[in-house]
Structure formats: C-alpha cells, structure tokens
Amino acid sequence: MNDSRPVFSRWARLKRRAARLKRQVWAIFLAWKDPATPFPAKAVIAVTIAYAVSPIDLIPDFIPFLGQLDDLIIVPALIVLALRMIPPEVAARCRRDAWRHLAKGERVRTPAGTLAAVVFGIVWILLAVWLVGIFL
Numbered sequence: 586m587n588d589s590r591p592v593f594s595r596w597a598r599l600k601r602r603a604a605r606l607k608r609q610v611w612a613i614f615l616a617w618k619d620p621a622t623p624f625p626a627k628a629v630i631a632v633t634i635a636y637a638v639s640p641i642d643l644i645p646d647f648i649p650f651l652g653q654l655d656d657l658i659i660v661p662a663l664i665v666l667a668l669r670m671i672p673p674e675v676a677a678r679c680r681r682d683a684w685r686h687l688a689k690g691e692r693v694r695t696p697a698g699t700l701a702a703v704v705f706g707i708v709w710i711l712l713a714v715w716l717v718g719i720f721l
Contacts, residue, residue: 609664611683616671619679626670633663635705 616622617630637660646652668676 606661606664608680608683608687609668611686612676612679613664613667613671615679615682616667616675619675621675622671626667629663629667629670633660633667634701636660636663639705639709 613630613633617627617634622630643659644651644655646656671679
C-alpha cells in the first residue's frame with residue numbers, strides 16, 4: 586500500500602509557508618508606509634512590488650518550468666532583502682500589525698496599489714514599444 590501521509594505533510598508545510606509569506610508581504614507594505622523605514626529599504630520594497638505586479642518577467646511565464654521559477658525565486662528573495670533592510674523594531678511592529686490585519690481577514694488593496702500596477706504596466710508597454718521601434 587502507498588502511504589500518502591508525506592504528501593499531506595508537504596501540503597501542510599506548503600500552506601504554512603504561504604501563510605507566512607502573506608504575512609511578510611503585509612509587513613513590508615506596512616513598513617513601506619512607516620516613516621521610520623530608511624529610504625534604501627523603501628526603494629527595495631518598491632522594486633519588489635514593481636516586479637511582482639509587472640506583466641513582464643525576466644523569464645517569460647510561457648517557458649515551461651523556468652517561467653514560474655523566476656517568480657518563485659526572485660520575489661521571495663526581494664522580500665527577504667527588504668525585511669533585512671528594515672530596522673528590527675520597525676519590522677517587529679509591522680509583523681504584529683500584519684498579523685492583526687490578517688486575523689481580521691483584511692486584504693492589501695489600496696488605490697495606490699492599483700495605480701502602481703497601472704503605471705508599471707504602462708511603463709513596460711512603452712518600453713516594449715520603444716525597443717520594437719529601435720530594432721525595426
């Protein structure tokens with residue numbers, strides 16, 4: 586007989602990691618708004634958000650395996666970098682606040698986030714049009 590417990594334990598571990606990542610995303614969002622966060626950390630947070638919402642990736646998603654692998658490596662790496670650049674007391678406060686927000690069932694939805702997604706989309710489209718114009 587095939588024991589399926591390892592599959593369930595991996596699934597549970599993956600769910601825990603996803604929940605932790607969700608809390609970290611909330612924490613860096615709150616740290617970005619916090620005046621005690623230094624500018625370099627805010628710049629890394631902005632790059633993280635830009636890359637996450639950007640419709641264009643370093644490796645296109647239609648390439649099997651590698652297209653999703655860059656998102657699975659780059660975005661979490663940028664989150665870790667941002668968290669390391671945030672002062673420990675600010676990070677701790679933001680994690681506590683993120684835990685409270687998630688416990689209430691709130692989501693990170695702001696007009697600024699939607700505007701940022703639209704702006705980054707337009708910038709990528711203009712960049713693509715410019716590059717096509719250069720090479721044609």
